[in-house]
Each structure stands twice: as structure tokens, then as C-alpha cells.
Amino acid sequence: MDVGVGHMETVTAIQHWSERTLSISTTRPDGYAFRPGHYARLSLPEFERPLWRPYSIVSTAAQPQLEFLFSIIPDGKLTSLLGKVEVGAPILIDRNPMGFFLEDSLSPGDTLWLLATGTGVGPYISLLREGQIFAKYRQIYLVYSVRERAELAYDQELQTLQRQNADRFRYLPVVTREPGSGFLSERIPTLIESGRLEAALEVAPLNTERDRVMVCGNPEFTATMRTLLNERQFVPCRRGLAGTMLFEKYW
Ligand SMILES: Cc1cc2nc3c(=O)[nH]c(=O)nc-3n(C[C@H](O)[C@H](O)[C@H](O)COP(=O)(O)OP(=O)(O)OC[C@H]3O[C@@H](n4cnc5c(N)ncnc54)[C@H](O)[C@@H]3O)c2cc1C
Ligand SMILES: NC(=O)c1ccc[n+]([C@@H]2O[C@H](COP(=O)([O-])OP(=O)(O)OC[C@H]3O[C@@H](n4cnc5c(N)ncnc54)[C@H](OP(=O)(O)O)[C@@H]3O)[C@@H](O)[C@H]2O)c1
Structure with missing residues (x-):
């Protein structure tokens, strides 16, 4: 109403x-x-x-x-x-939805990386449920970092999606404050800097030839990822100009 x-x-x-x-x-x-x-x-x-x-x-x-x-x-x-x-x-x-965190702002690529901290996973759930990205990318990786395992929202749905798309989609939870949980436990930028994230997936390090990256959540995380990806020649999307990395900063 x-x-x-x-x-x-x-x-x-x-x-x-x-x-x-x-x-x-x-x-x-x-x-x-x-x-x-x-x-x-x-x-x-x-x-x-x-x-x-x-x-x-x-x-x-x-x-x-x-x-x-x-x-x-x-x-x-x-x-x-x-x-x-x-x-x-x-x-x-509010009257109308808004925002520019839209996957089609990215130039075409082979592999889509969806990186999230905390509630930053939300827009990726929408993207994965809608499903059009499965026709656009050969591989999709969702890397989702929370403090404790109990905070992995949509965990079951993501596991199911992984089973249904075993050749296309990998879900990698990261749990940073629960030692011994068996999950990857370092922050996402650390995992990428050290190459341990790509090693866990058995793929080559992130590169602009193959990869497109979306980053959502904690503002320090998005800032660190911007610097890290910039060093690897990733280019941000600008209004009307496709790029190779895209950010949504939550606060
Ligand atoms: C484009 C955009 C999309 C967003 N989408 C979501 C979303 O889907 N889910 C969501 O939970 N939040 C989201 N946020 C953050 C949300 O808008 C609010 O800032 C947040 O819910 C806090 O509101 P508040 O009035 O309770 O806190 P306030 O009284 O306004 O206090 C704000 C403080 O809380 C902290 N904070 C704010 N948001 C978060 C957060 N998500 N996680 C941890 N700490 C935070 C920061 O320290 C911030 O300075 C989004 C923000 C933006 C800009
Ligand atoms: N989660 C809780 O149990 C809890 C309880 C009470 C209050 N709060 C409050 O709620 C707010 C949000 O907490 P949240 O856990 O949802 O969000 P968060 O603090 O952004 O943490 C979510 C995930 O992001 C990681 N992270 C945080 N900063 C990062 C950075 N700069 N680079 C890379 N990764 C980063 C965290 O790792 P690290 O674990 O290494 O930080 C964690 O894995 C905070 O203001 C907090 O004070 C949280």
C-alpha cells in the first residue's frame, strides 16, 4: 500500500x-x-x-x-x-529499488568470483537463485566469510546449489573465529595474497584474462580487495563502462 x-x-x-x-x-x-x-x-x-x-x-x-x-x-x-x-x-x-551492484556491469569473462563478508552474501543469493549467470560463466566461485559457522546464512541452499551444479559452481565458506571448524579460516584478502584460496580450488591465481570479481560487505574488506585486485590490473566498473571488478560497500 x-x-x-x-x-x-x-x-x-x-x-x-x-x-x-x-x-x-x-x-x-x-x-x-x-x-x-x-x-x-x-x-x-x-x-x-x-x-x-x-x-x-x-x-x-x-x-x-x-x-x-x-x-x-x-x-x-x-x-x-x-x-x-x-x-x-x-x-x-521505499518507493523504488536502487543500486549499481549489477553483474552485467562486468565485461564478459570465464570465471565469476563472488566474494562476501557477513550479510554481503545477500545479493549473490539473488544472483544464484535467478540463475542467468550459469549461462554466462564456465565457473562460479562463492567465497563467504563469517566469524562463526552459525552465521553462515543460506548454507544449506548453497550446498544444494553446489550439488546441482557440481561442474560449474563451488561454495567456499570461510569461518574466521572458530578454530578447528575445518573451514578455511583466514580472511579472504589473506587467502588470496598467499594463493591459498586458489590452491584450495586448484586453479591459477586470480587474473584479468580469466576472472571477473564481485566484492560485497565490510568496508575495510572492500577497500583491501580493491587495492589487491588493482595491483593485479583489475579495473573497476564505471557507470556505462564495463570493468573486471565490482564493489558494494555496506557501511
Ligand atoms: C548498498 C547497501 C546495501 C546494504 N545491504 C545490507 C544488507 O543486505 N544487510 C545488512 O545487514 N546490511 C546492509 N547494509 C547496511 C545497512 O544499510 C545498515 O547500515 C545496517 O543495517 C545498520 O543499520 P542500523 O540503523 O541498525 O545501524 P546504525 O545505527 O546506522 O549504525 C551503523 C553502524 O553499524 C555498523 N554496520 C552497519 N551495517 C553493518 C553490517 N551489515 N554488518 C556489520 N556492521 C554494520 C557500522 O559500524 C555502522 O557505522 C547495506 C548498506 C548499503 C550501503
Ligand atoms: N559476529 C559476532 O559474533 C558479533 C557479535 C556481536 C556483535 N557483533 C557486531 O556486529 C557487527 C558485524 O559483525 P559481522 O561478524 O557480521 O561482520 P564483520 O565484522 O564484517 O565480519 C564478517 C567476516 O568478515 C571478516 N572481516 C572483517 N573485517 C575484514 C577485513 N577488513 N578484511 C577481510 N575480512 C574481514 C571477518 O573476519 P574476522 O573474524 O577476522 O574479523 C568475518 O569473517 C560488528 O560491528 C560487530 O561488532 C558481531
Whole structure:
């Protein structure tokens, strides 16, 4: 329902992944068109004036509902309330989706690397669910770093996708604060600098001939990856100009 400042929608499902990481599904406004990589601005009616925060859309255009993944930030103005909403609660969604974290901004390549920290995995879930990238790339690698194993949102879905696309898609969880978990445990830039990430996949080091890279999440992570990839001659996408690396910085 259009309420002037945006759409007033309804929470339809909530999935808790860990104490502070959850997904919320909502009704979808009429005619709300978006692509994987777009984000919606969300707020709650509790605020006198909407306190908008952007959230990547996890669902696809083919799904009837909108889905978002988020972390409850201690003292976070919006997430401390979002973490308490229940099914049936009203939620505000800004009029139109936005964003430039769109895979087709990249020039054509052989292998697509999807690198995420924390909730930065959200836009990749949308991209993988939609599935068009499977026709565009010979190989797709999703590298997803969280502190603890319990925070690996969509883990089962990603494992299933890997089984269904065993020759095309590899899912590599990284768990940095749970020694002995058996997962890769160093931060993604360290794994790439040392060559241990590519070694784990048994492929040659990242290079612009073969690879296209999307990076999403923690701002220090995106900055480090930009420097690292820049040193390897990767070129950022600019509006209207295809590149070989693409970034979404969450805060
Ligand atoms: C394009 C874009 C897309 C985004 N998509 C998502 C998403 O899909 N899921 C999501 O959880 N967040 C996402 N964010 C971050 C989100 O918009 C909010 O900043 C976040 O939820 C905190 O809001 P808040 O009002 O609770 O915190 P505030 O009171 O505004 O506090 C902000 C502080 O919390 C920390 N912080 C903010 N976001 C995060 C985060 N995701 N993880 C860890 N620490 C954080 C930072 O220290 C920041 O300074 C996105 C941001 C951008 C710019
Ligand atoms: N996760 C928790 O248990 C927890 C609990 C309470 C509060 N919080 C708060 O919630 C917020 C978000 O936590 P989060 O765990 O979702 O996100 P995060 O701090 O961004 O961590 C997510 C993943 O990204 C890695 N990472 C962090 N900085 C990086 C960098 N510069 N380069 C490469 N990798 C990097 C982390 O590794 P490292 O482990 O090496 O940092 C972790 O594997 C923080 O502000 C935190 O204070 C988190």
C-alpha cells in the first residue's frame, strides 16, 4: 500500500540463522521491479519520519515476496528494532529499488568470483537463485566469510546449489573465529595474497584474462580487495563502462 513516503508492506516470514543474523520476507509492492544486486531502503512505522537503511534484495523478481538478510547491530538504530519484528508486522519499503551492484556491469569473462563478508552474501543469493549467470560463466566461485559457522546464512541452499551444479559452481565458506571448524579460516584478502584460496580450488591465481570479481560487505574488506585486485590490473566498473571488478560497500 502506498503511504506517501513509500510502500507499507507486511512481514510474512522470519528465519533466524544465529542470535544476531536473520532473514525477513515481506509482501512485495505492486509493480516492484528489480534485478539481482539491487537494494531496497527499509524502515519501520515506529519512526515519526522514516529512518531509511539500504538492504540488498535476496529474493528474485520471479518470487512473489521480497527477502532481506541482515545482522542486528548492537545499538543499531534500525536493526535493533528490525530484530524484534514478528510475522504480520508492518514494514516500510521505499518507493523504488536502487543500486549499481549489477553483474552485467562486468565485461564478459570465464570465471565469476563472488566474494562476501557477513550479510554481503545477500545479493549473490539473488544472483544464484535467478540463475542467468550459469549461462554466462564456465565457473562460479562463492567465497563467504563469517566469524562463526552459525552465521553462515543460506548454507544449506548453497550446498544444494553446489550439488546441482557440481561442474560449474563451488561454495567456499570461510569461518574466521572458530578454530578447528575445518573451514578455511583466514580472511579472504589473506587467502588470496598467499594463493591459498586458489590452491584450495586448484586453479591459477586470480587474473584479468580469466576472472571477473564481485566484492560485497565490510568496508575495510572492500577497500583491501580493491587495492589487491588493482595491483593485479583489475579495473573497476564505471557507470556505462564495463570493468573486471565490482564493489558494494555496506557501511
Ligand atoms: C548498498 C547497501 C546495501 C546494504 N545491504 C545490507 C544488507 O543486505 N544487510 C545488512 O545487514 N546490511 C546492509 N547494509 C547496511 C545497512 O544499510 C545498515 O547500515 C545496517 O543495517 C545498520 O543499520 P542500523 O540503523 O541498525 O545501524 P546504525 O545505527 O546506522 O549504525 C551503523 C553502524 O553499524 C555498523 N554496520 C552497519 N551495517 C553493518 C553490517 N551489515 N554488518 C556489520 N556492521 C554494520 C557500522 O559500524 C555502522 O557505522 C547495506 C548498506 C548499503 C550501503
Ligand atoms: N559476529 C559476532 O559474533 C558479533 C557479535 C556481536 C556483535 N557483533 C557486531 O556486529 C557487527 C558485524 O559483525 P559481522 O561478524 O557480521 O561482520 P564483520 O565484522 O564484517 O565480519 C564478517 C567476516 O568478515 C571478516 N572481516 C572483517 N573485517 C575484514 C577485513 N577488513 N578484511 C577481510 N575480512 C574481514 C571477518 O573476519 P574476522 O573474524 O577476522 O574479523 C568475518 O569473517 C560488528 O560491528 C560487530 O561488532 C558481531
